[in-house]
Amino acid sequence: MLTVALQQGINGLVLGSLYVLVALGLTLIYGVLVQINFAHADIVTLGAFAAYFFTHALGGGYLPSIALALLVGAGLGFLINAAVFAPLRERGNELLPLIATIGVSVMLENVMLAWFGPIPYAFDSPYSDEVIRFGGMFFTVQSVLIIAVSTAAIGLLYAFMKFTFLGKALRAVAQDRETAGLMGINPNRVIMLTFVIASALAGMGGAMLGPVLVLTPFAGASVIVKAFAIVIIGGFGNVEGTIIAGLIVGLIESYTTQVLGPGLIDIVVFALLLLMLAVRPTGLIAERREENV
Amino acid sequence: MSDAPAIFRAHGLSKNFGGVRAVKDVSLVVAPATVFAIIGPNGAGKSTLLNLISGVHPPDAGTVMFDSFDVTGLPPHARVRHGLARTFQKIRLFKQLSVIDNVVAGFHARHSIPAWQYVWHGSAFRADRARCRAEATELLAFVGLSGRAQALAGALSYGEQRMLEIARALATAPRLLLIDEPAAGLNAAEVEALLERIRVLRERGMTVLVVEHNMDLVMNVADRVLVMDYGEPLFEGTPAEVQVHPGVIAAYLGAEP
Amino acid sequence: MSDAYSAADRTRGWGVLAATCIIAVLPLVFRDSYWRTNLIVCALNVMLAIGLDFVVGYAGQLNLGQSAFYGIGAYVSTLLIMRLGLPFWPAFVCGVVASAVSGMALSLFAVRLRGHYLAIASLGFAVITYQVLLNWISLTQGPLGIYGIAPPPPFGLPGWQIDFTDLANLFYLVAGFALLSYVLLDQLVRSPIGGTLTAIREDEVSAASLGINARLWKVFAFAVGAAIAGGAGCFYAGFVGTLVPDAFFITESFNILAMVIVGGMGTLSGPVFGAILLTVLPEFLRGIGDLRLIVYGLALTLVVLFMPGGIAQALRLARQRLMRSSPRQPSGAKP
Numbered sequence: 001m002l003t004v005a006l007q008q009g010i011n012g013l014v015l016g017s018l019y020v021l022v023a024l025g026l027t028l029i030y031g032v033l034v035q036i037n038f039a040h041a042d043i044v045t046l047g048a049f050a051a052y053f054f055t056h057a058l059g060g061g062y063l064p065s066i067a068l069a070l071l072v073g074a075g076l077g078f079l080i081n082a083a084v085f086a087p088l089r090e091r092g093n094e095l096l097p098l099i100a101t102i103g104v105s106v107m108l109e110n111v112m113l114a115w116f117g118p119i120p121y122a123f124d125s126p127y128s129d130e131v132i133r134f135g136g137m138f139f140t141v142q143s144v145l146i147i148a149v150s151t152a153a154i155g156l157l158y159a160f161m162k163f164t165f166l167g168k169a170l171r172a173v174a175q176d177r178e179t180a181g182l183m184g185i186n187p188n189r190v191i192m193l194t195f196v197i198a199s200a201l202a203g204m205g206g207a208m209l210g211p212v213l214v215l216t217p218f219a220g221a222s223v224i225v226k227a228f229a230i231v232i233i234g235g236f237g238n239v240e241g242t243i244i245a246g247l248i249v250g251l252i253e254s255y256t257t258q259v260l261g262p263g264l265i266d267i268v269v270f271a272l273l274l275l276m277l278a279v280r281p282t283g284l285i286a287e288r289r290e291e292n293v
Numbered sequence: 294m295s296d297a298p299a300i301f302r303a304h305g306l307s308k309n310f311g312g313v314r315a316v317k318d319v320s321l322v323v324a325p326a327t328v329f330a331i332i333g334p335n336g337a338g339k340s341t342l343l344n345l346i347s348g349v350h351p352p353d354a355g356t357v358m359f360d361s362f363d364v365t366g367l368p369p370h371a372r373v374r375h376g377l378a379r380t381f382q383k384i385r386l387f388k389q390l391s392v393i394d395n396v397v398a399g400f401h402a403r404h405s406i407p408a409w410q411y412v413w414h415g416s417a418f419r420a421d422r423a424r425c426r427a428e429a430t431e432l433l434a435f436v437g438l439s440g441r442a443q444a445l446a447g448a449l450s451y452g453e454q455r456m457l458e459i460a461r462a463l464a465t466a467p468r469l470l471l472i473d474e475p476a477a478g479l480n481a482a483e484v485e486a487l488l489e490r491i492r493v494l495r496e497r498g499m500t501v502l503v504v505e506h507n508m509d510l511v512m513n514v515a516d517r518v519l520v521m522d523y524g525e526p527l528f529e530g531t532p533a534e535v536q537v538h539p540g541v542i543a544a545y546l547g548a549e550p
Numbered sequence: 551m552s553d554a555y556s557a558a559d560r561t562r563g564w565g566v567l568a569a570t571c572i573i574a575v576l577p578l579v580f581r582d583s584y585w586r587t588n589l590i591v592c593a594l595n596v597m598l599a600i601g602l603d604f605v606v607g608y609a610g611q612l613n614l615g616q617s618a619f620y621g622i623g624a625y626v627s628t629l630l631i632m633r634l635g636l637p638f639w640p641a642f643v644c645g646v647v648a649s650a651v652s653g654m655a656l657s658l659f660a661v662r663l664r665g666h667y668l669a670i671a672s673l674g675f676a677v678i679t680y681q682v683l684l685n686w687i688s689l690t691q692g693p694l695g696i697y698g699i700a701p702p703p704p705f706g707l708p709g710w711q712i713d714f715t716d717l718a719n720l721f722y723l724v725a726g727f728a729l730l731s732y733v734l735l736d737q738l739v740r741s742p743i744g745g746t747l748t749a750i751r752e753d754e755v756s757a758a759s760l761g762i763n764a765r766l767w768k769v770f771a772f773a774v775g776a777a778i779a780g781g782a783g784c785f786y787a788g789f790v791g792t793l794v795p796d797a798f799f800i801t802e803s804f805n806i807l808a809m810v811i812v813g814g815m816g817t818l819s820g821p822v823f824g825a826i827l828l829t830v831l832p833e834f835l836r837g838i839g840d841l842r843l844i845v846y847g848l849a850l851t852l853v854v855l856f857m858p859g860g861i862a863q864a865l866r867l868a869r870q871r872l873m874r875s876s877p878r879q880p881s882g883a884k885p
Contacts, residue, residue, distance in 0.1 A: 036666050087855060094665055095612055099811060100854040106804050107847025114841040221800070225677050228670050236666075267681045270674045277671050278659060347759065373761030385756035387749055397742075398749045402761035404742050411741045412734060414559075418741065425742075465760055 007137045008254045014143045015212070016250020017150035021205035022223055023230040023242050024157065025198030031174040031237030032194045034094070035085065038101035041224030042108040043076045043199050047206025048215055049116065052123045062125050066149065066207040073203020074196045080104060081195040086188065112217035123210040146208050153201060154243060161239065170194055174237060225266065226253075229273035300325040300500050301469055306345050306355035315341040317524045319355075323469070323517075328491060328501045330511040332535075333521035334544070339504045340382055342521070343473050346502070347379045348372050359469070373402055378467035380458040382474045382504075388447035392438060392457055395446050396429040399464025432460040435493075437486065452483040459490070469500045476510050488514045512536065520544075558740075566733060573725045577718035586717035590789055592829045593724040594782045597731050599809040599821035601778030604735050606807070607816030608744065609771035610751025612665065614803045615656055615672035616779050618679035619649040621798030623780025624787045625683060625690060628699055638702045642784045649780025650773045652679075657772035661765045676800045683795035695794035699787050714788070724785050731778045736818055738774070747771055808850040814862025823861045 022044055029037050047069035054065040084104060088097045127141040161167035172180040173190045181187050206220065213219045230249050234241030252272075253265050301323040308316040316338045323329045331339050345352045348369040356365045359375045367375075378399075387395050404425075410418040433439055436456035441449065446457060455475055462470060472491075476484050491501055491514055505511045511518065512532045520527040520535060522544045528535060535541055576589055598616060605613045627645030630636040636644070660671045683690050690696070701720060704711040714720045738744060746767055749757040754764045787793050805828070813824020828846060835842035853860050 030666075036669075084851070084855065091858075093858075095669075096854050096858060098612070098666065098669065099807070100851050102804050102807065103847045103850030103852075103854060105847070106801065106808070107844050107851060109801070110843040110847060111841070113843070225674070228673070232667070232670065264681070264685060267678050267685075270678050270681075273674050274659065274671060274678075277663060277667060277674075349755070368763075369755075369758040370761050370763045373759070379759050381756060381759075385753045385759075387752035387756070389752055390745075390748060394745060394748075398745050398757070398762075399760045401742065401746055401749075406742070411743055412737050414737060414741065421742075461760070 003137055008258075009251060010137070010139070011143070012251035012254030013247055014146050014250070015253055016247035017147055017154070018205050018209050018212070019223070019226055019230055019250055020154060020243050020246030021150055021201045021208075023227040023234070023246050024154070024239065025202045026227055027231045027234065027237055027239060027242045028170075028194050028198045030231070031239075032170060032191055033085065033097075035097045036101070037080065037085075037195075037198075038098060039076075039080055039105040039108060040199070040202055040227070041220035042105050042112070043073050043202040043220070044206035044209065044223055045112065045217060045220035046076060046108070047073050047203030048123065048210035048213070048219055049112070049121075049206075050203070051207035051210055052121055052215065055125075056123075062127060066204055069203040069207035070200045071203070073206070074200040076203070077195040077197075077199025078192065080199070081192055085191070085195070109217050109221070116217055118216055121215040123215050125211040128211055142211060149204070149208065153204065157197070157201070158239070166190075166193065222266075226269050229269050229276075232273055233276050299323060300360060301502070302356075302358040303346060304356050304358070306342065306357070307353045308341055308345055308350060309353055310341075314524050316345060316352075319519075319521070319524075319526050321519055321526075321529070323500060323502060325468075325500050326495055326498045327516040328495055328503060328514055330515035330518045330532075331502070331504045331521060332506070332508055332511055332518060333527070335506065336523075337521040338524035339506075339521055340473060341524075343379065343471055343502075343504050347377065347471055373465050373467075376466075376468035377471070378462040378465045378469070379471035380455075380462050380473055380475065382477070384451075384454050384458055386446045386454055386458060386461070388445070390446055391442070392444050392446055392449065393426075393429050393433065393442040395457055395461050396432055396464050397425050399461045400425045400428070402465060429460075429464065432463055435463070436460045436490065452479050455479065455483075456487070456490075463494075467499070469502065470494065471502045471504075473504050474506055475503065476505060476507055484510055562736065566729070569729055569732075573722070573729065576725075577721050583717055586721060588830065588833060589721050590717065590724055592826050593721065593728045594786055594789075595806070595809060595825040595829050596728045596822050597724075597778050597782040598806045599813065599825040600728075600732055600735055600818055601775040601782075602806050603810045603813075603815060603818055603821040604739075604747075604778075605771045605775040606810055607818075607821075608739060608747040608751065609768055610747075611657075611768060611771065612669040613656075613672045613772065613775070614669050614800070614807065615676040615679075616775070616806045617798045617800060617802035618676040619653055619776035619779035620783045620786070620802065621679060621683060621795070622652050623649040623783030624793055624798070625783075626780075627784040628696055628787045628793055629689070632696065632699070638700075638788070642702075642781070645784040646777050646780045649783065650777035653772040653774075653776025654769050656776075657769040658765075661768060673800060673803070676803055680795055680799055683798065690793075690795065693795060695792055697792050699791050699793060701788040701791075702785075720789060724782075724789070727781060727785070731781070732818065732822065735774070735778075739818060743767075743770075804850075805846050808846045811858075812849045812853045812860050814860030817860075817862040820860050820862035827861070 022040070026036065026040055029035060050072040051065035051069045054060040054068050055062055080101070084100045085097055088100060125142050127145055130141040132139045132141065132144065161171060169180065169185045169190050170193070172183070172185060173187045177187045209219070209223065213222065226249055230245045231242055233248070234243070234245035249269060252269065256265055256268060299322045302321070304320045306316055306319045319342055321329070331342060333339050341350070344350045346357055348364070348367055348371075352365065356363060358364065359372070359377060362375055364372050364375055387398060390398070404421055406418050406421050430439075430442065433442055436459055438453060438457060438460065441453065446454065449457060455478075459472065459475070475487055479487065488510065491503070494501055503511065503515065515532055517529065518532055518535045519529045520541050527544060528538050528541050530538070577586055580586055580589060598620060602613065602616045605611050623645040626648040627641040630641040630644055631638060656672060656675050660668050663671055684692055686692070701714040702723065704713045706712050712719050714723060746757075746762055749760065749762055750764045750767055757764055786797070809824040809828050810821045811824070812828060813822065814820025828849060831845050832842040835845065857863055859866070
């Protein structure tokens with residue numbers, strides 16, 4: 001009994017770490033720009049497709065495909081920032097960029113629909129079949145791989161934000177763009193860097209989610225709704241909160257997936273999200289600030 | 294002046310913001326048809342006090358009474374029906390609307406149109422529309438913006454925007470008008486025009502509560518002055534009394550050039 | 551002053567008359583069922599778009615849940631007709647009311663949320679609604695869908711009846727309701743309610759200082775926008791004959807938003823053009839296959855980047871340019 005619970009817990013952490021990868025990108029962008037990139041979901045999907053075609057059509061290795069997806073994500077992040085967010089920055093309207101990214105997202109999804117079709121692709125990772133036994137529990141090598149790669153990525157990001165100059169510049173721009181600019185930091189470059197990192201994480205997450213999800217052009221959309229929930233629960237712009245919230249959502253999904261179906265899980269997670277928004281929109285960890293008018 | 298019933302009383306108002314004591318135990322009594330000024334250095338809590346009075350923030354302690362009504366628990370929009378109107382320190386006009394439409398927005402609580410006529414524009418609708426238009430034009434004339442009725446509010450100069458905000462607040466037909474730091478950013482001529490308007494409003498029976506940072510302006514128009522410092526009341530009296538009060542001079546006037 | 555108003559009123563009167571004539575004539579011009587079907591879809595999309603514009607463009611609330619209200623109207627009315635045997639028009643009213651109540655519920659729930667948070671909450675509402683429609687199989691039959699839904703029953707006296715299995719008549723019905731919805735919204739917008747909603751959109755804090763109860767009016771706007779979407783949903787069910795949850799996936803919300811933005815947010819007439827354009831344009835692009843659906847996303851992105859006021863803004867600029875080039879323009883023209 002305990003073994004089963006523990007096994008499901010670990011599966012939840014595996015899933016959760018992937019959600020964290022996707023959600024971190026959203027929260028980083030929001031922290032620095034106070035904007036939501038709706039096309040983030042499609043970067044995840046394209047990362048998954050890139051990895052799929054690299055391994056299944058070109059016969060490449062799985063690990064290199066993750067690296068490829070990372071690069072694809074980075075490239076997309078660069079393009080979206082350059083084409084959409086940067087030009088709209090001066091306008092001042094806080095919702096136009098979000099609407100523009102909705103447009104980009106719809107475009108990308110329809111392009112993918114036209115190229116790849118609506119039928120799900122079977123993304124088999126070579127590591128899904130190899131199994132490790134440990135203390136009465138079964139783990140696929142794929143799960144171990146996911147945890148290893150995600151932890152490494154998240155850890156590197158965390159260290160980057162805390163200890164390097166660029167990381168601190170990123171946090172500075174997130175707190176006060178004008179002052180950061182006055183201190184010699186180029187906010188536009190930092191924002192671009194943030195986008196590239198965030199989207200690279202998303203692409204990487206897509207490559208590792210590919211074998212887990214139903215791979216259609218809408219695969220990212222199914223994850224993004226959970227990613228939004230995670231970012232809101234953890235607090236927009238709050239990295240630690242996002243990590244914790246992501247793992248919690250993964251655990252919830254793992255434990256309830258036996259009882260409910262995947263569709264109902266969405267309802268549970270979203271109901272949780274709506275509850276969060278009603279009670280504490282700034283997130284579990286963030287502090288509430290009253291605004292003086 | 295002190296025999297007349299008070300139109301407005303605040304008692305024991307306090308407000309903390311995350312550990313910072315913005316306002317502590319402030320009380321005031323305002324007589325009708327007078328100008329009451331609240332002054333103090335930056336950070337004294339004047340704007341917070343105004344926000345407490347107008348209902349933007351709920352106070353941690355204290356009450357706000359308007360005539361004999363306890364309005365402490367009421368949200369800002371409900372206080373307007375009691376006759377309270379305000380302007381803002383940071384100008385909050387409807388920038389995408391025209392000047393006259395900004396003023397007309399202030400008539401929200403005063404329309405007399407039966408519900409069905411919002412869908413089928415009958416005679417009551419047209420009469421109300423004409424009345425609002427006429428009154429808005431009068432208000433614009435009062436603040437000196439007659440020629441600018443159709444301009445976009447965002448296109449006005451800073452001083453004109455300030456006066457527009459006052460016209461818009463007056464459209465609610467208030468009995469107590471709260472003005473938050475109106476002179477900031479105005480040149481000398483604009484300040485004089487502003488003070489003149491406030492005097493006229495007082496003559497017409499309106500009560501005005503002004504928060505100001507600059508003491509000289511206020512001395513020329515206020516009937517009573519409350520000096521605040523560090524969120525607490527320092528002294529209340531007539532302008533003449535305030536000018537010679539040693540505590541006030543030490544805390545505030547001493548810093549003036 | 552009153553002259554300006556009566557002139558505007560008269561222009562609108564002519565506009566409604568012109569629209570009525572165009573609606574009357576269209577099915578006579580397009581006689582094949584393919585194009586008549588498209589006309590009906592146009593009319594449905596017009597209803598969805600103007601309903602959304604009322605909430606997004608006038609009240610300034612970024613609502614991504616319009617697909618949910620569309621679906622609720624469709625499913626509630628259909629289930630009442632097919633399970634409880636209710637006649638069409640009472641079921642229609644129930645569908646509209648159900649959608650309106652849902653809109654009020656979402657707005658009340660999200661009343662303290664701004665901007666991004668509201669967008670996500672409304673998206674969450676749309677996702678939950680979709681999942682409920684998909685998974686509550688005993689009620690909705692889930693992905694298998696509900697089949698054999700009849701169009702509205704014939705209308706009129708025995709001997710002379712309007713039969714709605716005829717696509718032309720169905721178009722008149724739906725377009726008639728679309729026109730009615732437009733006139734209703736237009737009247738509201740040109741009343742003080744329009745100014746109230748705009749005030750809330752521009753600055754809720756100062757709107758409150760003028761006595762405006764922002765919560766109340768946001769709920770009102772949501773209810774009206776959702777009611778119109780629900781009405782469209784009731785017609786959709788009878789028009790298509792089959793009801794599947796996938797018709798109300800969240801991408802539908804994005805498409806409707808695209809129609810509003812491309813047409814011109816906050817103008818009411820703009821979204822009409824936006825809806826027609828984005829419904830019809832993919833039909834002309836059938837040559838490029840499935841790629842044609844890209845118009846929604848592409849149009850939305852390009853409009854936001856280069857002409858955020860949409861078609862309405864483009865028309866305004868064109869008119870200004872025409873007036874400037876006219877030699878009879880006096881130099882100190884009154885606005």
